[in-house]
Amino acid sequence: MTAPRTLTLLGSTGSIGTQAEQVVLANPEAFTVRAISAAGSNIPELARQAVALSVEQVAIASEDAIDELTRALNDLSGPGARLPQILAGPDAAVEVAGNGADVVLNGITGSIGLRPTLAALAAGSTLALANKESLIVGGPLVTAAAAPGQIVPVDSEHSAIAQCLRSGRSQEVRRLVLTASGGPFRGRSREELTTVTPAQALKHPNFAMGRVVTTNSATLVNKGLEVIEAHLLFGVDYEQIDVVVHPQQQIHSMVEFHDGSTIAQAGPPRMLVPIALGLSWPDRLPDIDTPSDWSTASTWEFHPLDDQAFPAVRLARQVGEAGGTHPAVYNAANEVCVDAFHDGTIGFLDIVDTVAQVVDAHRAGPSAYPGSAVAEGRVSALSGVESGPQGNDSPARSVDDLSVDVVLAADQWARECAQELIGQSSQGESQS
Numbered sequence: 001m002t003a004p005r006t007l008t009l010l011g012s013t014g015s016i017g018t019q020a021e022q023v024v025l026a027n028p029e030a031f032t033v034r035a036i037s038a039a040g041s042n043i044p045e046l047a048r049q050a051v052a053l054s055v056e057q058v059a060i061a062s063e064d065a066i067d068e069l070t071r072a073l074n075d076l077s078g079p080g081a082r083l084p085q086i087l088a089g090p091d092a093a094v095e096v097a098g099n100g101a102d103v104v105l106n107g108i109t110g111s112i113g114l115r116p117t118l119a120a121l122a123a124g125s126t127l128a129l130a131n132k133e134s135l136i137v138g139g140p141l142v143t144a145a146a147a148p149g150q151i152v153p154v155d156s157e158h159s160a161i162a163q164c165l166r167s168g169r170s171q172e173v174r175r176l177v178l179t180a181s182g183g184p185f186r187g188r189s190r191e192e193l194t195t196v197t198p199a200q201a202l203k204h205p206n207f208a209m210g211r212v213v214t215t216n217s218a219t220l221v222n223k224g225l226e227v228i229e230a231h232l233l234f235g236v237d238y239e240q241i242d243v244v245v246h247p248q249q250q251i252h253s254m255v256e257f258h259d260g261s262t263i264a265q266a267g268p269p270r271m272l273v274p275i276a277l278g279l280s281w282p283d284r285l286p287d288i289d290t291p292s293d294w295s296t297a298s299t300w301e302f303h304p305l306d307d308q309a310f311p312a313v314r315l316a317r318q319v320g321e322a323g324g325t326h327p328a329v330y331n332a333a334n335e336v337c338v339d340a341f342h343d344g345t346i347g348f349l350d351i352v353d354t355v356a357q358v359v360d361a362h363r364a365g366p367s368a369y370p371g372s373a374v375a376e377g378r379v380s381a382l383s384g385v386e387s388g389p390q391g392n393d394s395p396a397r398s399v400d401d402l403s404v405d406v407v408l409a410a411d412q413w414a415r416e417c418a419q420e421l422i423g424q425s426s427q428g429e430s431q432s
């Protein structure tokens, strides 16, 4: 019998993290969890997981939550029990990501997951990657840091493609076809999207996921990010990556081969199989989920994407093709806009419109917004670079010039640029 794999679960309290816990508890002979990590906004849940999984380390981003976590662990463990080591602060997730576990699952949301992703790769762990943002913002930094096969995709579409490519005939691939649910607003025109609310945007047709990825599914930014993710993971050119709207999400994605054959991976729209495969790759564990039901009449539909109502995928292709810091700017501006949408500061259409403006400003350099903080260099001064996100006046650094600091400076610049645009538009509205 082989020894259980050691795991570190980053973002353990989230949608991906709790489903990973479910997989681990159902397969105790396959896995032991060494460490878990979260932001610290749900300490009772984190402490419960720490005890249920008997972990050695618990990491939280918020130092303010140390006392509450210590108390909760003491209460749950009982007198005399050995408590796990607690790590707290902005580097806590990076530290446990680098603890050398066999597999590190990155289920953190957002570009904050970049340094944990790099730490896991540097430690030689297999990276089960749900946190697509870290791959997208890091781009070639992440792919260059990974040995062949070291990143196992957990995102359902990319897990599907990896499964379709298991025969290893990548030279025969003609195109990748990513499926998209179309989100809760599928079929609406741009005009009809003007008044949709945050509560409506959070009603994903098939998946219960965190707030950011659910909102991104509604705007189709998620699919835009996934096109870039597919390019980076599988080395396929952008023009050979298609998106098709498939509302039932029973097919998770497909690979078309050069003889005209297409292999699709199917299953119910749930994340248990991609998560379990991420942890046990290349092996499949038995009885992880129930398969698609072929015994009753059902219809699977496929529709073209409406680029007019949902321009996020087109924009993502542009930033992906541009490379360098452009994908980081797209993602960071979107993270800010998602928060602003949920705060009620901007409308639904403003999310992608603002991201497009920030991307344009980044492409054009610091003079794009005369009189603004961006143009005056205040924003770039704040982010610790000389002028604009690239540290010079050119629109984008070459890939060779990328470093974690450059990417994170671009991310910070984009956040401040987006905040400024949001501020300008809400000021304009209050004056009118």
Ligand SMILES: NC(=O)C1=CN([C@@H]2O[C@H](COP(=O)(O)OP(=O)(O)OC[C@H]3O[C@@H](n4cnc5c(N)ncnc54)[C@H](OP(=O)(O)O)[C@@H]3O)[C@@H](O)[C@H]2O)C=CC1
Pocket: 010, 011, 012, 013, 014, 015, 016, 017, 037, 038, 039, 040, 041, 042, 060, 061, 093, 106, 107, 108, 109, 110, 112, 130, 131, 132, 133, 154, 155, 156, 207, 208, 209, 210, 211, 212, 213, 271
């Ligand atoms: N949910 C899904 O089905 C899918 C998700 N993904 C991707 O997986 C990732 C996670 O998504 P999801 O699980 O839905 O998100 P959730 O919002 O449900 O969970 C996010 C997790 O990240 C933690 N976290 C947030 N900030 C930090 C930080 N600074 N340091 C450490 N941990 C942090 C949260 O902790 P806390 O609870 O303390 O706030 C929480 O555990 C995203 O990148 C998403 O795009 C991809 C495909 C499917």
Ligand SMILES: CC(=O)[C@@H](O)[C@H](O)COP(=O)(O)O
Pocket: 155, 156, 157, 179, 180, 181, 182, 183, 207, 213, 216, 217, 218, 222, 223, 271
């Ligand atoms: C489950 C998963 O992988 C999500 O990223 C999913 O793709 C969301 O679906 P849509 O973005 O297509 O709505």
Ligand SMILES: [Mn+2]
Pocket: 155, 156, 157, 226
């Ligand atoms: Mn996905």
